[in-house]
Amino acid sequence: MIVAMASLIPSFAVKPTLVGEWVLLRPVAADDAVGLVEMLSDPEVRRLTGTHGQACPGTELERAEQWYSSRAGHDNRLDLAIVEQRTNSYVGEVVLNELDADNRSCSFRIALVGPRVFGRGYGTEATRLVLSHAFGTVGMHRVTLEVFAFNPRARHVYEQVGFVHEGTMRQALHWQGDWVDAHLMALLAEDWSAHRGYPKLSG
Structure with missing residues (x-):
């Protein structure tokens, strides 16, 4: 019985590749660090994510490489x-973190590299892909997020899914x-x- 119960404990030890129509999601790698630095250096991305401090692209690359290289071990x-499938290029990241295994809950966040990829539906598709994995494969009961009031575009996407x-x-x-x-x-x-990421929205 203890073994059976233990097998139900949710974990993110398995790092999947999830394929959609426009994007695919894969485990981050050191080679993605250039894209991460670009993302964190964009003023609009920093505003929308509430990231304080000054971006220093010249000194951030090594730290970004170390960060992405260490993610597989958690x-x-x-x-x-x-990853944009057409070009095989990094366009952002999606993260499930703050795992509470006992209560089967976690937090969600997503960021795209900047305005050059905004409005193409990449974030919406990536969100649906990772939520399908969280609920259907990992066994999450609840996924939460925070969105700032000055980011209505993101809130609209979240409501859409x-x-x-x-x-x-x-x-x-x-x-x-x-x-x-x-x-x-x-x-x-x-x-x-009930809706698999396509709820019936009022209005």
Whole structure:
């Protein structure tokens, strides 16, 4: 009985490759570090993700390579590169982290390299792919995220795939002199089972 129960404990030890129509998700590698530095150096990406501090591309590459090289060794998080299939190029990352195995929950985040790939549907497809893996393969019960109030485009994408707004952390981010709210959203396994990332939206 103990062995049977242990087999049900969710883990991100397996690092999959997930294939969609426009993008594929694969485990991040050191070679993706250039793309990560590009992403973290883009002012708009830094604003939307609430990343403080100054980007230093000249000194960041080695750290990015070390970071991506070490991701395979963690069973409590899943870091996947978003790759545009047409060009086989890195266009962002999607991450499941903060795994709470006892409660079968984790956090979700996604980032694209910048405005040059915004609006192409890559983020939406990547989100559906990784959520299908989280609920259908890993056995998650709940996946959560935070999105800042000044990022309505991202919130719209999250709502399109089934995330539900659960609350607001008021003035959670101090950005260039302004206080910005962070919205809390979540998706449950039963909801995913019902719509598979294509909920019927009101209005």
